[in-house]
Amino acid sequence: MHPAKSVIFFTTASGAGYGLMVWLALLAALGLVPADQAFGIVGFGLAFALIVGGLLSSTFHLGHPERAWRAFSQWRSSWLSREGVAAVVAFLPLGLFALCWVVMGENRGNAALIGLIGAAMSLLTIFTTSMIYAQLKTIPAWHNGWTVAGYLVLGPMNGALIALLLAQAFGYADAAQLLHRLAVALLVAGLAIKLFYWLRIHGGRVTSTAGTATGLGHLGKVTMSASPHDTDNYLLREMGFRVARKHAAKLRPIAIVAGFIIPFLLLVLTHHAGLGEGGILLALALAWLSCQIGLYVERWLFFAEAKHAVTLYYGEQAI
Amino acid sequence: MTCLPKDPTDKKLGLVIDLDICVGCHACAVNCKEWNTAGKSAPLTDYDPYGKKPDGVWFNRIHTYETDDGQGNGTTVHFPRSCLHCEDAPCVTVCPTGASYKRTEDGIVLVNEDICIGCKLCSWACPYGAREYDEAEGVMKKCTLCVDKIYNENLPESSRVPACVSTCPAGARSFGDLGDPDSEVSKLVAARGGIELMPEQGTKPVNRYLPPRPRKKGEEGKAPRMLNHSDDSADGAGLIARWVDKILS
Numbered sequence: 001m002h003p004a005k006s007v008i009f010f011t012t013a014s015g016a017g018y019g020l021m022v023w024l025a026l027l028a029a030l031g032l033v034p035a036d037q038a039f040g041i042v043g044f045g046l047a048f049a050l051i052v053g054g055l056l057s058s059t060f061h062l063g064h065p066e067r068a069w070r071a072f073s074q075w076r077s078s079w080l081s082r083e084g085v086a087a088v089v090a091f092l093p094l095g096l097f098a099l100c101w102v103v104m105g106e107n108r109g110n111a112a113l114i115g116l117i118g119a120a121m122s123l124l125t126i127f128t129t130s131m132i133y134a135q136l137k138t139i140p141a142w143h144n145g146w147t148v149a150g151y152l153v154l155g156p157m158n159g160a161l162i163a164l165l166l167a168q169a170f171g172y173a174d175a176a177q178l179l180h181r182l183a184v185a186l187l188v189a190g191l192a193i194k195l196f197y198w199l200r201i202h203g204g205r206v207t208s209t210a211g212t213a214t215g216l217g218h219l220g221k222v223t224m225s226a227s228p229h230d231t232d233n234y235l236l237r238e239m240g241f242r243v244a245r246k247h248a249a250k251l252r253p254i255a256i257v258a259g260f261i262i263p264f265l266l267l268v269l270t271h272h273a274g275l276g277e278g279g280i281l282l283a284l285a286l287a288w289l290s291c292q293i294g295l296y297v298e299r300w301l302f303f304a305e306a307k308h309a310v311t312l313y314y315g316e317q318a319i
Numbered sequence: 320m321t322c323l324p325k326d327p328t329d330k331k332l333g334l335v336i337d338l339d340i341c342v343g344c345h346a347c348a349v350n351c352k353e354w355n356t357a358g359k360s361a362p363l364t365d366y367d368p369y370g371k372k373p374d375g376v377w378f379n380r381i382h383t384y385e386t387d388d389g390q391g392n393g394t395t396v397h398f399p400r401s402c403l404h405c406e407d408a409p410c411v412t413v414c415p416t417g418a419s420y421k422r423t424e425d426g427i428v429l430v431n432e433d434i435c436i437g438c439k440l441c442s443w444a445c446p447y448g449a450r451e452y453d454e455a456e457g458v459m460k461k462c463t464l465c466v467d468k469i470y471n472e473n474l475p476e477s478s479r480v481p482a483c484v485s486t487c488p489a490g491a492r493s494f495g496d497l498g499d500p501d502s503e504v505s506k507l508v509a510a511r512g513g514i515e516l517m518p519e520q521g522t523k524p525v526n527r528y529l530p531p532r533p534r535k536k537g538e539e540g541k542a543p544r545m546l547n548h549s550d551d552s553a554d555g556a557g558l559i560a561r562w563v564d565k566i567l568s
Contacts, residue, residue: 001443061438061439062436062437062438062457063435063436063437063438063439063452063453063454063456063457063458063459064435064436064437064457064458065436067416067434067435067436068436070415070416070417070418070434070436071415071416071436071438072415073415073416073417074321074414074415074416074417076321076322077321077322077323077411077412077413077414078321078412078413078414078415079413080413080415080438080440081415081416084415132440135413136409136413136443136444137409137446137520137521138409138443138444138445138446138520139443207519207520208446208517208519208520210384212516212517212518212519213446213447213516213517214384214396214398214516215338215514215515215516215528215530216338216384216386216394216396216530216531218530219386219388219392219394219531220386220387220388220389220392220393221386221387221388221389222384222385222386223384223385223386223387224382224383224384224385225383225384225385225395226343226382226383227382228345228348228377228380228381228382228400229374229377229380231372231373231374232374233374233375233377233380233451234374234376234442234451234452234454235442235448235451238439238442238443238452239442239443239448308443308446309446309447309517309520310445310446310447310448313380313382313400313447313448314382
């Protein structure tokens with residue numbers, strides 16, 4: 001599948017934004033951070049910027065962005081529509097929670113409850129995003145539970161690294177300690193999910209073949225001897241993306257090391273080595289930066305490695 | 320509404336394509352383009368049509384495949400590919416706007432281009448590559464089964480079939496109601512063992528493909544004997560030719 005930059009940015013950025021929201025709500029509910037206005041402005045500012053930036057970027061690949069409002073209508077059947085509805089509904093509790101915290105100086109009691117509702121809506125929105133991909137039988141690499149698990153863990157993992165950096169910068173030690181543990185656990189879980197995902201998609205499982213696509217399988221091996229067209233068409237540009245597959249073997253280690261292992265080691269370092277306050281902040285910032293790079297590569301591979309059934313008509317033997 | 324029709328009628332209009340007859344001439348694709356670039360989905364945009372990399376929107380794509388059973392037996396099969404108007408059309412249910420829909424009355428799958436946002440998800444959901452995005456118009460386009468031709472009362476009744484069917488010089492394509500077991504197309508499918516493409520994708524396609532008939536073996540399978548060109552008698556030739564023949568031989 002063609003890795004559209006707008007969709008890669010959207011899924012990673014909004015995932016991080018929703019993840020950050022989840023942890024802000026948790027910190028408020030557990031009473032680990034008071035309704036500190038500056039912390040609130042930076043935290044919610046970042047979270048909303050990531051979410052809104054991601055959502056806006058996702059409209060860039062539309063042929064008619066001005067008609068995007070129509071996408072809220074078909075939630076009965078369409079996961080893309082459900083994602084739109086969930087994203088908009090989530091803004092209500094999240095916006096209220098931010099107002100309570102930043103304007104009214106209140107993040108306990110009812111404000112925390114609203115925050116937790118917002119956190120649940122954030123996770124639901126990430127889930128609907130993952131289902132847009134996981135529902136597609138035409139792309140076996142996506143049509144499995146690891147896709148859903150990946151989105152549900154990587155967004156909050158990314159958000160936890162940002163929240164940890166903020167808690168450390170604002171000097172909330174208890175919050176930083178909890179987020180540190182959460183981030184380490186999510187990095188381990190995220191890496192495990194991605195490894196299982198890659199095992200699954202490279203495990204030789206076959207859904208459809210050139211034989212079933214053409215109905216000629218009973219005659220033996222089916223190969224295309226003449227293409228309908230000499231130049232690439234929409235189908236080959238959108239669904240027949242091949243560039244990355246030859247680099248996948250190199251890119252997968254980059255995603256693993258930058259996305260998970262370096263942030264993990266940096267987080268461990270902040271706990272055990274005698275770094276000063278500045279050193280810890282630098283290590284946490286580097287951990288987040290490295291994770292960003294790794295996740296962009298991971299998301300790029302998520303698209304580029306996925307084979308679509310239509311390629312069976314253009315020479316692919318099995319998907 | 321992108322939910323599939325709850326109480327569909329029995330009518331399932333579709334195509335039956337005979338892979339034993341198709342000669343791969345692309346006439347169906349060309350006439351399809353001709354009709355539809357002025358029809359419901361008009362225009363079927365071309366990009367760089369006279370340049371080095373011509374490309375554009377087509378509803379029919381004609382592939383050629385070779386099969387090899389590993390024992391020296393091969394076949395060449397020309398394979399027209401177009402929308403199969405599936406009963407469980409995944410391209411319809413994924414649509415977030417309601418632009419993509421399946422008609423209750425005859426099962427034709429269409430796109431309402433006035434509300435399509437061009438998100439392309441329907442083309443991801445279709446295993447058959449039946450949907451092509453029009454980059455100039457920013458909307459998705461697909462085979463309409465010539466809905467503006469098959470019901471067109473301004474045309475003589477014999478012309479009320481899809482453009483790909485009426486133009487096929489070999490008669491490889493048939494059109495009819497595959498929901499009616501007594502229709503000509505249903506009988507053809509039954510007689511020839513017509514197949515669904517990628518049934519494992521769960522789309523329940525309406526169109527059927529008739530696989531090539533098995534090769535005949537032995538004497539029966541050989542090509543007809545050649546005419547005997549070594550015959551050098553002048554019997555049956557004209558007067559002058561016989562006279563020339565007599566002088567020269």
